[in-house]
Every structure is written in C-alpha cells, then in structure tokens.
Amino acid sequence: MKNFNYQLAGDNGIHFYPIGQVNDLNDILISWFKNSPPVGVIDIIPSLVNLLVIFDSNKITSEILIDYVENLDFENIVLENKKSYHWEIPICYEKKYGLDLGYISEKCNLTERNIINLHQQNIYQVCMMGFLPGLPFLSELDPKLKLPRRSNPRTLVPSGSIGIAINQSVIYPQDSPGGWNIVGRTPVSIFDQRKENSILLSIGDRITFRRITAEEFEEIFSLNQKSHVQIKEIKI
Amino acid sequence: MKNKNNNLSFLRVLSGGQTTSLQDLGRIGFQDKGVPPSGVISKKNMKLANKLVGNNECEAVLESFISGPTFEMKGLKALVSIIGGKSTSLEIINRNIKVRPGRSIEIVQNDLVKINNGNDNLISTFSISGGFKVPKILGSKSTNPSVKMGGFNGGFLEDDMLLYLNDNLSDAEEKIIPNFSSPQTIKKLRVILGPHGNKFEKSQIDKFLSTNWEVTKDINRMGIKLSGDEIKSTAGRDMLSDGNQIGSIQITLKGEPIILLPDRGTIGGYPKIATIISSDLDQISNLKISEKIYFESIDVLSAQNISAIKNKKIEKLLSSITKI
Numbered sequence: 001m002k003n004f005n006y007q008l009a010g011d012n013g014i015h016f017y018p019i020g021q022v023n024d025l026n027d028i029l030i031s032w033f034k035n036s037p038p039v040g041v042i043d044i045i046p047s048l049v050n051l052l053v054i055f056d057s058n059k060i061t062s063e064i065l066i067d068y069v070e071n072l073d074f075e076n077i078v079l080e081n082k083k084s085y086h087w088e089i090p091i092c093y094e095k096k097y098g099l100d101l102g103y104i105s106e107k108c109n110l111t112e113r114n115i116i117n118l119h120q121q122n123i124y125q126v127c128m129m130g131f132l133p134g135l136p137f138l139s140e141l142d143p144k145l146k147l148p149r150r151s152n153p154r155t156l157v158p159s160g161s162i163g164i165a166i167n168q169s170v171i172y173p174q175d176s177p178g179g180w181n182i183v184g185r186t187p188v189s190i191f192d193q194r195k196e197n198s199i200l201l202s203i204g205d206r207i208t209f210r211r212i213t214a215e216e217f218e219e220i221f222s223l224n225q226k227s228h229v230q231i232k233e234i235k236i
Numbered sequence: 237m238k239n240k241n242n243n244l245s246f247l248r249v250l251s252g253g254q255t256t257s258l259q260d261l262g263r264i265g266f267q268d269k270g271v272p273p274s275g276v277i278s279k280k281n282m283k284l285a286n287k288l289v290g291n292n293e294c295e296a297v298l299e300s301f302i303s304g305p306t307f308e309m310k311g312l313k314a315l316v317s318i319i320g321g322k323s324t325s326l327e328i329i330n331r332n333i334k335v336r337p338g339r340s341i342e343i344v345q346n347d348l349v350k351i352n353n354g355n356d357n358l359i360s361t362f363s364i365s366g367g368f369k370v371p372k373i374l375g376s377k378s379t380n381p382s383v384k385m386g387g388f389n390g391g392f393l394e395d396d397m398l399l400y401l402n403d404n405l406s407d408a409e410e411k412i413i414p415n416f417s418s419p420q421t422i423k424k425l426r427v428i429l430g431p432h433g434n435k436f437e438k439s440q441i442d443k444f445l446s447t448n449w450e451v452t453k454d455i456n457r458m459g460i461k462l463s464g465d466e467i468k469s470t471a472g473r474d475m476l477s478d479g480n481q482i483g484s485i486q487i488t489l490k491g492e493p494i495i496l497l498p499d500r501g502t503i504g505g506y507p508k509i510a511t512i513i514s515s516d517l518d519q520i521s522n523l524k525i526s527e528k529i530y531f532e533s534i535d536v537l538s539a540q541n542i543s544a545i546k547n548k549k550i551e552k553l554l555s556s557i558t559k560i
Contacts, residue, residue, distance in 0.1 A: 007431035009481035010511035011539035015431045034268070043267040045479030045502050052479025054267070057514050057543055062536050130270040130477070130503035133383055174383065193373055193385065199269045 092217040097185035134191035153179030187221035245311025253305035257379035258387040260296040274378035278521040281361035288317035296377040304351025315365040321357025338416030359521035366402035427510035435507040457499035466491035483512035
C-alpha cells in the first residue's frame with residue numbers, strides 16, 4: 001500500500017507527503033528517521049505539510065530512499081527510545097512583556113484577563129520548529145484567540161517573548177524581528193549557546209505555561225543571565 | 237608584562253572586508269530543531285585550500301563574499317592558501333608578493349596579508365595551517381551571522397579582531413596543485429525541477445528555464461536574488477511552510493527567484509520551482525554580480541552521474557597536490 005507521495009528537492013532531498021492519516025504517518029516517519037536513519041541520511045525537516053529528508057547522494061540515492069520508505073511496515077513499527085517531554089515554562093503576562101495584549105483585546109473582543117486565561121489553560125504540543133534555531137510552533141491555540149500576524153512586523157522582539165497568530169503560539173528563542181502578536185515573555189532560555197545540549201525542545205514535546213509576576217520574572221531572568229536556569233519537566 | 241596568551245599565534249584583522257566568515261562543513265543533524273547548517277558554499281574550495289596547507293580537508297576556512305580582509309600575522313610562521321576565481325589572489329603586502337590560487341605560501345611574524353577576491357567570482361576561500369582556534373557550537377565552527385551563532389562572536393570579520401590560531405605548524409612545507417587553473421565565471425547551473433512543480437503552470441516553468449537571469453547585488457549567506465522576469469505561481473499568500481532545501485530556488489510574492497544558501501531558514505512559505513543539483517552548489521562561488529546565468533533542467537539519474545564524475549575529479553586534484 002502506498003503511504004506517501006513525494007517530490008524531489010534536488011538529487012539530495014525528498015519531500016514525503018503522507019496520504020491518509022497525516023499526523024500518525026508523519027510522526028512515525030519523523031521518529032524513524034531520528035532514531036534509526038538509513039546510512040546517508042543527514043538531516044530531516046518536518047513541517048505541517050510534509051517531511052523533507054536530506055541525504056548525501058553519494059551514499060544513498062533518491063530511488064533507494066523512496067523504496068525504503070514505501071517498504072517500511074508502518075503497522076508494525078515499534079519505535080524505540082521515543083522520548084518526548086512535558087515542560088513547564090514560566091510566563092509573565094504583565095503589560096511590560098505582553099506587548100500586544102491591548103491590540104489582541106480589541107481585535108478578538110476579549111478582556112485581557114480572558115486572553116491570558118485562554119492562552120494559559122491549554123497544553124500545547126511542539127508541532128514544528130524553525131524560523132529561528134530552537135523556535136517552537138505550538139498547537140493548538142484556542143480558536144477565540146485567532147487573529148493574523150501583525151501587518152507591520154516589529155524590527156525587534158525580545159528573546160523569550162511568546163506570541164500568537166492564526167492557530168498557534170510561538171516562543172522567540174533570541175532577539176529577532178518578528179510579526180507575531182506578543183502576549184507575554186518567559187525569563188528562561190529555550191536556546192542557550194552556553195550549553196552543549198543548547199536547544200531545549202523537540203518536535204512532539206508538550207508545554208504548559210505557568211503564570212508568574214513581574215517580580216518573579218526579574219528574579220529568574222537575572223539568575224538566568226549568570227547561569228542556565230533549569231526548566232522544570234513535568235513527570236507524567 | 238605577563239600575558240597568558242604569550243605563546244599564541246593570531247591574525248590581527250586590519251580591515252574586515254565586506255562579508256568574510258569562518259565556515260566548515262556546517263551543523264549536521266539539527267535542522268529538525270530549526271538550526272540552519274551554515275557551512276562553506278564550496279566544499280571543493282575548502283578541501284583544496286586545506287590540503288595545500290597540510291590541514292584536515294574539512295578544517296574551518298575563511299569564506300569571503302565579494303571582497304576580502306587584510307590582516308597582520310602575529311606569532312609563529314604559518315602556511316596559507318587561497319582558492320577562488322581567475323582574478324583571485326593572496327597578497328603579502330610588505331614583501332610585495334602576490335600568490336595565485338592553487339598553491340600555499342609561508343607567512344611569518346608581522347607579514348601583512350590581503351585576500352583579493354577578484355572580479356570574476358563571488359567567493360574566495362582562505363586556509364591557514366593548523367586552522368582557527370574557535371569553539372564548536374552544535375558540532376561546527378561555522379558562522380551564521382543572521383542568528384549570531386558560531387565563528388568569531390557569531391559574525392563577520394571586523395576591524396581589529398584577533399583571530400587565534402591552532403598551533404601545529406612545525407614541519408609544514410609549501411605545496412602546489414600542478415597545472416591548476418581557476419574556474420571561469422559560471423554561466424549555467426543545472427537543476428532538478430521541483431519540489432513545488434505543481435504550484436507553477438508549464439508556461440512559467442518554461443519561462444524560468446529560458447530566461448537569462450541577472451545575479452543581483454542582493455546577496456548574503458541566506459540567498460542570492462536574481463532578476464530578469466516575473467515568475468507567477470499559483471501558490472498564493474497563505475501557502476503552508478515546508479522544509480527549505482539548500483539550492484532550492486524559491487519564487488517570492490513579487491515573482492523574483494532566490495537561490496537558497498546554507499544560512500537560510502530551515503522552513504519557508506514560498507513555492508520552490510527548482511533545486512540546483514548538489515554537485516553544482518560549489519559553482520555558486522564562481523557566479524559574478526551583474527552577469528547573466530541560466531538554469532538547465534536535468535533528471536536525477538544524470539545528476540547522480542555528474543556527481544560521481546565530479547567527485548573523482550576533486551579526488552584527483554587533491555591527490556595531485558605536491559611539495560613545491
């Protein structure tokens with residue numbers, strides 16, 4: 001049975017488009033390539049549409065890789081070491097950090113208190129990473145908070161800022177230009193070049209936001225400047 | 237005065253040049269976390285330049301776009317070499333010496349060295365024996381200036397920077413690639429159509445392949461913008477983002493092609509009409525600003541054959557390197 005359509009991205013890349021139960025097949029393929037990649041595969045880029053597999057064309061050809069994927073027995077694959085974590089990330093929603101709360105309130109016709117509750121109550125899953133190193137796209141945002149990205153992007157969004165747009169939320173891992181509507185900011189680093197394992201999150205991880213005050217923010221922030229603050233893992 | 241860096245050799249940057257950065261093979265295996273690999277544009281240049289100075293072929297090198305830096309050698313002697321285009325050279329100003337690509341030369345304390353990128357190519361590649369003393373981040377010394385990662389403080393070379401060197405220069409001897417000639421300016425890049433062929437009507441793909449595209453000045457380590465015509469896509473504004481392959485050519489909302497380079501974002505929402513074959517990526521270093529190029533569409537089997545032949549040629553060049 002055919003599980004995927006594919007499109008070539010040169011002689012050293014293939015986009016695999018799952019047919020049917022999109023998420024399941026994609027998740028299995030992502031884990032498979034992360035945990036037991038065939039020789040020659042050097043990188044994968046998952047997205048909500050497809051999975052781009054990048055390989056060394058001197059070690060494996062497009063044809064062999066396509067055959068390989070078609071012949072995977074998806075019904076019976078047992079994924080080893082499929083680790084995903086649930087993280088608790090502190091967030092301060094006070095005006096100083098929730099730069100767009102006023103704007104969102106106007107556009108979504110909600111009070112700021114409502115916006116904060118709606119954003120904080122969901123458990124999110126990292127569904128894609130990109131745009132910046134370590135930047136997670138988190139789904140699913142409450143539909144009441146749905147609004148487009150800012151038509152006039154900021155030239156500087158401070159690192160740790162947490163934004164919303166369409167049906168997702170993001171965390172900016174570093175200072176960057178950006179167009180998401182900012183609801184708050186976390187004082188911890190999700191991307192820290194000082195650490196060997198510098199990127200905290202992986203696709204599939206879950207996130208709960210814990211609301212903190214501005215005082216707590218300052219305290220954790222200054223602690224984090226000196227040394228990396230451990231982010232709490234929620235045991236399931 | 238005691239200085240704990242007393243025994244260290246370094247290059248003092250006198251003039252940083254336009255955009256020179258430290259690059260190796262790049263960060264492998266982190267693209268699912270959104271980390272662009274970065275790394276050299278031309279692996280061929282990197283390997284040749286390193287072999288000429290006795291380094292591991294994949295040691296980090298300086299890649300200069302458009303114009304190169306000038307620096308002063310401080311400390312022990314070292315071997316240096318350059319690979320680039322027809323008019324690229326390495327100048328040792330104080331001794332009035334100009335060295336062409338394809339050989340290495342010894343530099344000593346207080347030598348003033350200038351990388352002349354030349355006018356016939358986009359990028360030149362400079363190596364120094366022992367390599368640069370720079371910590372690896374996610375397995376690589378490569379610089380990604382757009383996210384301030386790796387290399388020297390995450391950025392391009394700047395005036396007055398000190399570039400510390402690893403210290404294994406003892407018995408290095410000058411070397412040469414016999415009968416080496418630098419490549420001409422490149423006019424043609426070969427592509428495989430797609431991945432988003434279904435987002436373009438046939439007339440637009442034909443137009444893409446028949447247009448002579450000008451290499452614009454709009455160039456950085458993320459991409460090269462081309463001009464010449466307008467390519468229309470059926471994708472529209474709200475196309476969902478997917479993975480960006482290096483060498484893929486995306487079409488912006490304005491219909492302009494951009495060749496994606498190693499610092500590009502890992503995902504993007506523009507349709508990609510075609511992808512440069514892996515063995516032609518090196519050739520990007522021999523593009524020239526304001527010159528015209530065209531794309532030739534080939535199939536994946538041809539690309540594999542071209543790649544095999546090219547690898548053999550590079551191996552042959554590498555093994556021909558000999559003492560002067």
